[in-house]
Amino acid sequence: MTYEGAALEAAGLDMKYGRSSNHVLRDCSFRLPTGRICALVGANGAGKSTLLALASGLLRPAEGTIRMLGGTPAEVRERFAYVAQSKPLFPQLTVAETLRLGAELNPRRWDQAAAERIAYNDGPEPGARIRKLSGGQRTRVALALAFGKRAELLLLDEPMADLDPLARQRLTGALMAETVEHGTTIVMSSHVIAELEGACDYLFLLGSGRMRLAGECDEILAAHRRLTGMQGEFGQHTVIEERGAGRGRTALVRPNGDTDAGSWDVEEPSLEEVLLAHLRNPDAPDLRTRSATPAPRLEAAV
Amino acid sequence: MIEFRIDRRSGVATYLQIVQQTKQALRLGLLEPGDRLPTAREVVEATAINPNTVLKAYRELEREGLVEARRGLGTFVRKSLVGAATGSPLGRELTEWMRRAHTTGLDRESVAALFQAALDEEFPEGEQ
Amino acid sequence: MTVPTIGSRRPESAEAPDRSGAARGPRGLLWLTLRTHRAALWCWTILVAALVGWLMWLYGQGAEADRFAGYESCGTGPGVPECPSFDYMGAFDIGAAVIAWTPFAVAAYAGGVLVARDLENGTAALSWTQSVSPARWLTVRLAAASAVVLAGTLLLTTAIRWVWTSYDKSLVNPWYMSDVFHATGVVSLAYTVLAVAVGALAGLLAKRTLPAMGLAFGAFLPVYVAADMYRARLWPTTHLSGLKASQVPDDADQISLGLITDDGRRINELDCFDSETSARLERCLDHEGGRDVFAQIHPASHYWPIQFVETGIVLALAAVVIWAAFRLLRQRTAS
Numbered sequence: 001m002t003y004e005g006a007a008l009e010a011a012g013l014d015m016k017y018g019r020s021s022n023h024v025l026r027d028c029s030f031r032l033p034t035g036r037i038c039a040l041v042g043a044n045g046a047g048k049s050t051l052l053a054l055a056s057g058l059l060r061p062a063e064g065t066i067r068m069l070g071g072t073p074a075e076v077r078e079r080f081a082y083v084a085q086s087k088p089l090f091p092q093l094t095v096a097e098t099l100r101l102g103a104e105l106n107p108r109r110w111d112q113a114a115a116e117r118i119a120y121n122d123g124p125e126p127g128a129r130i131r132k133l134s135g136g137q138r139t140r141v142a143l144a145l146a147f148g149k150r151a152e153l154l155l156l157d158e159p160m161a162d163l164d165p166l167a168r169q170r171l172t173g174a175l176m177a178e179t180v181e182h183g184t185t186i187v188m189s190s191h192v193i194a195e196l197e198g199a200c201d202y203l204f205l206l207g208s209g210r211m212r213l214a215g216e217c218d219e220i221l222a223a224h225r226r227l228t229g230m231q232g233e234f235g236q237h238t239v240i241e242e243r244g245a246g247r248g249r250t251a252l253v254r255p256n257g258d259t260d261a262g263s264w265d266v267e268e269p270s271l272e273e274v275l276l277a278h279l280r281n282p283d284a285p286d287l288r289t290r291s292a293t294p295a296p297r298l299e300a301a302v
Numbered sequence: 303m304i305e306f307r308i309d310r311r312s313g314v315a316t317y318l319q320i321v322q323q324t325k326q327a328l329r330l331g332l333l334e335p336g337d338r339l340p341t342a343r344e345v346v347e348a349t350a351i352n353p354n355t356v357l358k359a360y361r362e363l364e365r366e367g368l369v370e371a372r373r374g375l376g377t378f379v380r381k382s383l384v385g386a387a388t389g390s391p392l393g394r395e396l397t398e399w400m401r402r403a404h405t406t407g408l409d410r411e412s413v414a415a416l417f418q419a420a421l422d423e424e425f426p427e428g429e430q
Numbered sequence: 431m432t433v434p435t436i437g438s439r440r441p442e443s444a445e446a447p448d449r450s451g452a453a454r455g456p457r458g459l460l461w462l463t464l465r466t467h468r469a470a471l472w473c474w475t476i477l478v479a480a481l482v483g484w485l486m487w488l489y490g491q492g493a494e495a496d497r498f499a500g501y502e503s504c505g506t507g508p509g510v511p512e513c514p515s516f517d518y519m520g521a522f523d524i525g526a527a528v529i530a531w532t533p534f535a536v537a538a539y540a541g542g543v544l545v546a547r548d549l550e551n552g553t554a555a556l557s558w559t560q561s562v563s564p565a566r567w568l569t570v571r572l573a574a575a576s577a578v579v580l581a582g583t584l585l586l587t588t589a590i591r592w593v594w595t596s597y598d599k600s601l602v603n604p605w606y607m608s609d610v611f612h613a614t615g616v617v618s619l620a621y622t623v624l625a626v627a628v629g630a631l632a633g634l635l636a637k638r639t640l641p642a643m644g645l646a647f648g649a650f651l652p653v654y655v656a657a658d659m660y661r662a663r664l665w666p667t668t669h670l671s672g673l674k675a676s677q678v679p680d681d682a683d684q685i686s687l688g689l690i691t692d693d694g695r696r697i698n699e700l701d702c703f704d705s706e707t708s709a710r711l712e713r714c715l716d717h718e719g720g721r722d723v724f725a726q727i728h729p730a731s732h733y734w735p736i737q738f739v740e741t742g743i744v745l746a747l748a749a750v751v752i753w754a755a756f757r758l759l760r761q762r763t764a765s
Contacts, residue, residue, distance in 0.1 A: 037352055057764040058555050073764050074563060082559035088552030090466050097465070104458025105560040145560065172350035180343045180353045198310050198351040 005070055007153050007185035008032040008055060011294045012064035015050055024050045026209035028064070031294045032185065032202065034152070037176070039196040040189040041275060042206035048189040049085060051206060052155045055187075056082040069152055078109060080153040081146035085161065087138050091131035095124050095141055102145045115148030118174055135162035139171065147178055154186045160195070172199055193272045204292075205275060208282055215289025217271060223287060224274050225255050227264040240284045241277040252277045254287070303340050304332060308349045316351055320359035328368065328383040339369060339377040459562055459570045466553075470539060471578065478582040485525060485589040489596060491516050496597045522593070522602040523609065529586050530612035533625035534650055536579050540629025541646030542639045544575055549637045564763045565756060568630065572752065576626050583622045590614055599681065605733050606683035608658045615737040620744035625650060627751040634758050653747070657740065664739040667726045675725035676705045683728040689720040696724065 013028040024047040032038055042048050053059045054066055057073025069076045089098055099119060103110045120126070124137040133141070139159060146154055159175075160168045176199060179186060187204075190196055203220055205213035213220055227234065228250040234242070237253040244250075252269060269277075278284050304327050306320050314322075327333045340348075342356040360377050363369045371377045403413050464471065495518035545568075548554035557567050591614050594602070603610050612618055625646075632646035667685055670678060678684060689699040702714035702723050715722065728736070 053555075054764075056555075056559050058558060060762060060764045077559075077563060078561045080559075082555075084552050084555055086552050088556045090553055092466065092468075101462055102560060104461055105557065105562055107458060145556075149560065169350050173347040176350055176353055177343045177347035180341075180346055194310065195350075198308060198316060198349070198355075201352050201354055 005034070006031045006067075006295075007034045007036070008066075008068045008187065009294050010055075010064065010066040013051075013054065013061050013066060014063035015047070015054060015059070015061050023209050025054075025061075028206075028210045029294050030204060030211045030214045030288070031292050032187065032204075033291050034185050035183045036185055036202040037179065037200050038185070038187045038202035038204060039193075039200035040187055040204045040206060041191070041193060041196070042189075043279060044191075046206045047209060048206055049157050052082065052157050052187070052189060053084075055155055056080070058082075078106065078149075079151060080155065081149045081151035082155045083142050083146050083157065083159060085157040087142035089130045089138060089142060092129065094127050094129055095119060095133075096126035098130060098141055099144060099148065102148045106149050109150045111148050111150050114150070114178065115144040117144075118147050118178070119144035121174065136164065136167040136171075139163060139167075143171065143175070150182070152182075152184060154184060156186065156188045158189055158191070160188075160190065160192070168195065175199075193275050197271045202292075203271070203275075205278055207279070210286070211288065211292075212278060212284070212286050213274075213288075214292035215287070216291065219289045220274065220287065221268060221271060223254050224252060224269050226250065226252050226267045226269045226273070228267070229264040231263045238285060240274075241281050303338075303344070305340070306345060306349055308351055317355045317359040317362065320345075320356065321362050324359070324363055325368070325383060328379065328381075331382075333379050335379050335382055337379045338375075339379065341376055459557070459566065460574060462557070463570055463574050467544070470543065474578060474582055478585055481525070481528065481586055482589045485586075485593055488518070488521055488525060489593045491518055491521065492593060492597045492601070494518075495601050519602050525590055525593075526603070526609040526613040529583075529590055529618060530609040532583065532586070533618075533621040534647055536575075536622055537625035537629040537632070537646040537650045538643040540575055540626045541632035541636070542629075542643035544571055544626075545630050545633025546636055546639045546642035549633065550639055558763065564759050568756065568759055572626060572630055576623055579622050579626065580619055583618050587613065587615070587618045604681055604683070605730060606661075606728065608654075611661070611737075615733070617737055617740050617744065620741040620748070624653065624744050624748040624751070627748040627755065628653075631751050631755040631758070634755055634762075653744075657744075661736060661740065662728060664743075665728065665732050665735045668729055668732075670725040670727065671722050673705070673708050673711055675723045676703050676711050678703065678725045678727060679729060681730045683732075685726040685728065687725045688723070689715075689718060690722045690724055691720050694721070 009031045011029045013025045014023060015025040016023045028051070040048050040051070050059070054061055055068060055073065057077065066073070069079050073080075090101070093101065099112065099115050102115060103112060119141050121140075124133050124141070128137075130138065130141065139162065143156075143159065146156070160171065163171065172195070175186065178184065188196070188200070197217075201217050203213055203215065203217050204211055224240070225237075227237070228245055228248065230248040234251050234253055236256045237251075238256060240252045240254065242249060242251040252273065304323075306323050308316055308319055310316070312319070324333070324339070333339075339360070342353050342360070345351070345356045346353050360369065360371065364371060364377075368379065368381050368383075369377050370380045400413070403416075408416075494516065548557070554564075554567065558564050594610075594614050599605065605611060605614070612621065628650050629642075629646040632649055633642040636642035636645045662683065662685055675687075678687065686698075687700060687703065688697050689702065690696055699718065699720070701718055702711060702720065705711040705714055711723070
């Protein structure tokens with residue numbers, strides 16, 4: 001049942017809205033191995049929602065291919081789940097009826113117990129109407145539908161957006177707990193980087209229509225260093241961002257070779273630092289780890 | 303059942319925090335051999351961290367021989383760290399030193415400061 | 431230090447998905463469609479029941495009106511019946527009009543609520559990511575909506591036909607008038623199906639509830655207008671001449687009537703019509719300087735042929751619209 005290839009793979013994705021020449025996505029390629037909990041970050045309007053909609057088969061790309069779990073989104077419809085940012089639900093149904101919706105529409109794989117665990121755990125009553133629920137309760141019900149499906153891949157568009165900090169922590173915990181048993185792959189788009197840092201082990205930074213950073217969080221962090229010191233030039237290292245610091249300078253770099261520990265104070269940056277630096281500097285070169293590179297045959301098919 | 307407190311801002315890797323807190327619990331006697339550590343699911347539900355991190359921490363503890371994983375049952379404490387402190391020669395020396403410091407007239411804060419300085423000197427933070 | 435990946439973890443529990451009470455695909459989607467359009471289902475049922483009830487009451491009134499069939503006038507004179515207190519003709523016309531124009535409401539509903547509402551608030555996307563392909567989603571919606579409105583329209587048409595055929599048809603507007611033609615025959619069913627199809631396509635194009643309703647209504651209107659304009663051409667007309675033409679039946683759709691002059695021109699002169707005998711007709715023609723009278727009509731017997739031809743055309747149009755809707759859906763989504 002577990003798929004051993006890529007949970008999500010795309011090559012050359014191109015998408016634009018209407019007749020405008022503004023490309024939301026342009027030559028976007030990436031790969032997500034299974035079993036990861038991936039953060040999809042980017043500025044507003046960077047195309048995160050579009051990318052998730054493309055991955056879910058709700059949109060057709062203008063160009064390029066996207067595959068998930070070894071097939072097209074239409075083929076594997078039963079094996080993945082998607083929750084849109086607005087957490088769409090039918091306002092006139094009750095919570096219990098909404099869970100029944102899940103059971104009725106996913107006849108072959110529905111886990112009522114898992115869905116109820118997420119939906120009712122300090123959430124709403126079964127008889128409550130959706131239109132009367134608070135934002136946090138709606139999110140719980142929407143996630144319950146995604147979980148009851150026993151999906152191998154979850155695509156969540158800003159799932160924690162309307163939640164207070166406590167609800168966010170609880171829900172993220174519930175999400176993580178459900179993945180422990182089944183090795184589910186999760187892609188969560190979000191703005192709140194600090195919270196994602198603990199939960200996510202994979203990162204996609206979307207900007208200028210393509211993946212600017214893609215890969216394991218550990219590897220990405222290991223590839224960056226903050227150098228601070230009085231020496232003027234940063235030499236052979238790739239500078240992402242550079243600023244003044246008192247009488248000297250500090251820079252976030254990708255080291256090419258040894259960072260001379262003598263003349264610089266070398267620190268490992270936090271994930272938030274790396275992301276913010278890249279967001280502030282759109283011209284910084286892309287970085288993709290091995291596992292985040294789509295297979296050659298997929299690229300060739302474009 | 304012990305609970306882990308994860309401080310994301312501390313600069314210490316999350317899995318290390320779990321390892322350290324487990325060891326601390328062992329030292330304080332909060333965990334004894336035969337006690338079951340919380341499952342990955344329970345930890346993750348409470349702290350919202352990545353399940354991988356928990357597994358990494360438990361593997362590290364297993365590598366150090368402090369816990370053992372029993373298939374289908376959970377992860378259990380194997381060795382105790384209590385008594386590594388007070389009963390040993392080091393422990394006795396420390397108690398002796400404390401009494402001398404007290405007699406000299408040092409107050410609690412000064413002793414604590416002395417101790418912290420020496421600790422930082424010999425065991426810089428972040429290292430094992 | 432090796433990092434264990436999540437993929438290599440053994441599942442702590444291996445539960446099979448719960449299969450008890452799982453419905454087969456289409457049934458589940460059907461339940462959802464009906465449940466989320468419950469209000470509309472009730473409204474339609476009540477509307478149909480009310481109209482049918484009203485038509486049955488009208489049947490009762492028709493008996494009284496029937497007494498006046500054949501009389502030119504009513505009043506208080508001798509040999510003339512008292513005027514009826516109830517306007518049977520007016521009431522029938524209203525009933526026919528309501529039934530004839532129901533497809534507009536159906537189109538607006540199909541566009542705005544059946545399709546666009548779910549597109550607008552994201553519940554269509556919800557269904558599509560809950561293992562229902564967009565094509566199946568649309569199919570079930572169209573089928574369910576069509577079945578429901580067809581059943582209701584069939585009841586309404588049957589009821590009004592029953593009233594219509596029970597009494598003298600001259601009491602009401604003739605068969606070839608738009609509303610009567612729509613309401614009493616099989617075309618009402620065809621237009622209902624077209625209404626659902628047009629509504630669905632409008633909903634897919636407009637993607638928002640109110641614009642979809644407007645678009646559906648606006649697209650359906652030309653169909654009615656064109657049908658009224660060209661209905662007479664759907665079946666070959668009957669040409670009458672001589673006395674038959676002069677005594678053209680009252681219930682025929684008179685396309686053109688007139689006189690053929692001695693030099694062969696056809697003019698719209700009605701002076702020699704309603705002649706009672708051939709002799710009178712001849713005399714009149716001599717007087718008017720005409721060779722013959724002519725009448726191009728659709729007699730009442732053409733009612734069913736025209737009904738069937740129009741039904742066929744409308745259904746073919748519906749098929750095209752439905753095909754277009756599915757194509758649009760396929761183009762937009764990766765289904």
